[in-house]
Amino acid sequence: MQEQRTAGFVPTLLLRRRIGSGGIKMVPFCSAVLFFCLFLLSLCSAAQEQKLVYTIQRNGEKVGDLHFQKFKSGTKTTYHLQSEVNVKMLLSICVKAQEQSVYENEVLQSSVVLRQVNGKEKANKQIHNNGKGLTVSDDGEKRELKNYLVRYNSHCLYSTEPVYYTNVFADNYQQFVPIQKVADHHYRVTFPDGNSNDYFYENGVCKKVKVKSRLFDAEFVLVSL
Numbered sequence: 708m709q710e711q712r713t714a715g716f717v718p719t720l721l722l723r724r725r726i727g728s729g730g731i732k733m734v735p736f737c738s739a740v741l742f743f744c745l746f747l748l749s750l751c752s753a754a755q756e757q758k759l760v761y762t763i764q765r766n767g768e769k770v771g772d773l774h775f776q777k778f779k780s781g782t783k784t785t786y787h788l789q790s791e792v793n794v795k796m797l798l799s800i801c802v803k804a805q806e807q808s809v810y811e812n813e814v815l816q817s818s819v820v821l822r823q824v825n826g827k828e829k830a831n832k833q834i835h836n837n838g839k840g841l842t843v844s845d846d847g848e849k850r851e852l853k854n855y856l857v858r859y860n861s862h863c864l865y866s867t868e869p870v871y872y873t874n875v876f877a878d879n880y881q882q883f884v885p886i887q888k889v890a891d892h893h894y895r896v897t898f899p900d901g902n903s904n905d906y907f908y909e910n911g912v913c914k915k916v917k918v919k920s921r922l923f924d925a926e927f928v929l930v931s932l
Contacts, residue, residue, distance in 0.1 A: 754779065754780045755778070755779045755780075756776070756777070756778050756779075757777040757778075757866055758774070758775065758931075758932075759774075759775040759866070759912070759913075759929060759931070760772065760773070760774055760775075760929070760931035761773040761774075761775070761916070761929050761930065762927070762928050762930050763790065763792055763925055763926070763927055764925060764926045764927075764928060765794060765923060765924070765925045765926075770792050770793055770794050770925070771790060771791050771792035771793060771802075772791060773788065773789070773927055774788070774789045774790070775788050775862075775865045775866070776788075777865075777866050782811055782812045783809065783810065784809070784810040784813075785807065785809050785810075786806075786807065786809075786810075786862035786865075786866075787805075787807045788804070788805070788806040788807070788862060788865075789804070789806075790802075790803070791803045791804075792925075794923065800824065800825060801824070801825055801826075802822065802824050803822070803823045804820070804821065804822045805819070805820075805821045805822075806818075806819065806821070806862065806878065808834075808860055808878065813858055814858060815834070815836060815841075815858070815876070816835070817833070817834060817835050817836065818832075818833065818834040818860065818862075819832070819833050820832040820833075820878050820879050830846070830879070831844075831845075831846050831847070832844065832845050832878065832879065832881060834878065834881065837851075839853060839854070840852050840853040840854050843881045845881065852881075857876045859872050859875055859876065860876040860877075860878055861875055861876065861879070861896075862878070863875070864896070864906055865912075865913045866911075866912060866913070867911065868908040868913075872886055873886055874886055875896060877896070879898075880898055880899055882899070884896055884897065884899070885897065889905065892907060892908040893906070893907050893908075900921070902918075902919060902920040902921065903919050904916055904917065904919075905917040905919075912929070912932070913929065914928075915929065
């Protein structure tokens with residue numbers, strides 16, 4: 708049977724610490740343990756990670772997965788998305804995507820969107836904060852967006868409900884687009900080409916995305932936190 712101790716129990720073990728050459732000071736063992744626990748707590752608070760896994764469904768059938776990761780260390784926050792979709796229409800189509808954005812002090816510093824269709828690169832879009840705005844690159848063609856400050860981009864939509872935001876920077880389109888509140892915890896983002904995403908939230912985290920596009924409709928359903 709495991710030994711039970713009363714709430715008033717205090718460990719009596721002591722650690723010895725030398726003080727110069729004059730003698731030895733006895734330090735309570737519990738103080739050393741407390742210091743170690745506080746050290747571990749400081750590490751946990753300095754680095755925080757969030758992972759979300761979604762199944763991608765079309766017509767009620769699973770056609771792929773999306774993995775989301777948010778990693779925060781100090782003043783730097785990194786978002787990473789990885790997805791793969793396999794669908795059969797007239798032909799079999801496999802779409803793989805990798806996306807990443809990096810924030811420093813809650814301001815976007817860089818963003819990358821890479822997408823392949825059946826093994827061939829279809830999108831390579833990059834964004835860099837140049838201190839005066841954004842330098843954007845779309846398949847090698849660069850342009851400047853002056854006086855652009857991004858605090859909330861499309862990657863943030865998965866981990867943070869846009870309660871206080873009326874627009875979002877869409878990395879794939881490299882521009883701001885409006886956020887429409889449809890109902891409580893339900894928001895719609897409409898893109899320049901007419902495609903749209905509906906986001907549904909629970910406890911601040913996106914639990915479902917309804918995607919409407921010219922190719923096909925799909926749903927991202929959260930399956931793992």
